Amino acid sequence: MTEGATQPVLRATLEDVARAAGVSLATVDRVVNRREGVRAKTVARVEAAVAKLGYRADLAAARLARGQTFRFAFVLPTGSNSFMTNLSEQVARTADWLAGHRGFIDIHHVDVFDPDVLARALENLSPAYQGVAVIALDHPRVRAAIDELVARGVAVVTLVSDAPSSSRVHYVGIDNPAAGRTAATLMGRFLAGREGTVAVIAGSLSLRDHTERQFGFHQILSSEYASLSALPVIEGRDDSDRTRDLTAALLARHADLRGIYCCGAGNRGIADALEASGRAREVVWITHELTEHTRRFLVRGTLDAVINQDAGHEARSAARVLLAHCSGEPISPDQERIRIDIFLRDNLP
Template identity: 65%
Template structure:
């Protein structure tokens, strides 16, 4: 930085060194045709002024661009639909920096389908962000991409043993623990079973939420008994069937913790059983559907992660990796929000 705190430009460097702009450009890019003493003078000017090249301006000048691919789930999961919309918005934000995003969808619950999508990433992509499944074949596909020089950011759900550069999402164990605390607090003096429904136990985020929930309920609320986890694949109808079975088998059910999507299916099952006000329902992600369920008193609490923040963060991280720009870690931390009917935004 210069004395007045403004960002220095090549013009400032050329003026300080007493050379032409073209000479400064040659020195910066290591091109021949500049005498040794002149190179030394230019470098001294750069050092004195604290000049730092602007990678975006440089790329624009040379007609370069970056292209990223976001791999998102298929299906009717409203949160994932919102995430897709947020990625589209993030794409418009970075387009002015000649960085472009393509969106592809696949069944992320199917490791072969997801791995095939990752293996099919073409060579013109500089980075990939993927809602990932923690599976050996998916891990190998991510490692292969990184080995080819493609930056990878896992999104929402992680594969921490892979070579991916970043995970963009909340701390899911903490989210599960939060759900456990809320369930225990809402239950009060009641005792009995609590149902758990996950989208898939192959998704690391769902496994970590289940683990955190079990930790808190098991340690701090012994009057509550956690039932074996059922799987609904984030599908409304499958989740409804899972909830129906839990309700039929446990007339003394205290609550249901829905780890994934499909909350409307659980709401349908509770209404059919006439137990809407009796059974505590805690789930994830604020959407138009879960907002309505909170307002109606069907759901008691929602643990939220901001899809817009996650999409923008993944785009920023991939772009920063390609340009060499610094990353502000605090800006990229995805926080956990808790919403009740009383504090809805």
């Protein structure tokens, strides 16, 4: 080693703790794993050695020693929704990380807009799964399927869209009412006192994230921007062709249409309809999720703002929460909080 080079920092082992405390390895193992049968003075000595050496348990190694593995199912939507495609890719990448922690992921694609199809998919999952992450519909049939899984000892995490009255152990996603309020504030400020109507396009009001976003949007628009009135919510099922037709009809019917807020997907359809109408630079358009398509629409000037959630963070968070729950380990709430990002053309990453 050259002069002035720093010594590598080695992780303390159970053997190091046993040597420092002057006890056997078996005694240290009992203390660290909170098992009974060790005298209080010995426990204190071991804990002092743990603190002095900065010992942290290697949980993956412990699972390996016990021959313990976990298998998780991620139930994601079918279709061409760009954000969901990105989320699926991020889950696949997370699977590589999770495998090093003795956890394994299978991805199942189903029609999450249909409560019967989604519920059947959950009901028919293999009993080999210890945990499930699902894009949830807040529907009685789906809630019942989640509750049945939990009753069987399966940890269930809702991902992106929640079913809060179910027995799920954690929700991984943004604060959707806050996201909707943020979109309304941006809309009101972009329109700067202009009078007219604003359209709200959801994928499905059966998806709680879409419902909560439009609720937050209406909450702010109606209370703080009296010159603007929101039209009834329409549902495009996150399908670009369907959403294009709906948007074209809105533009034809409402000469005073000043803004469009899309709280779901189908953005390629909205862009096509706006460009075809010749009103793309006149109508303020705000949507969700930064994808290759919404990025292009922002740069082009067709789209004004994107409310984003980090798909990679959500995939990793869902895996961490499931692993922690099945291992009996604590989670860090701050680490698992999914933040709301706002992207304009000027701050694209």
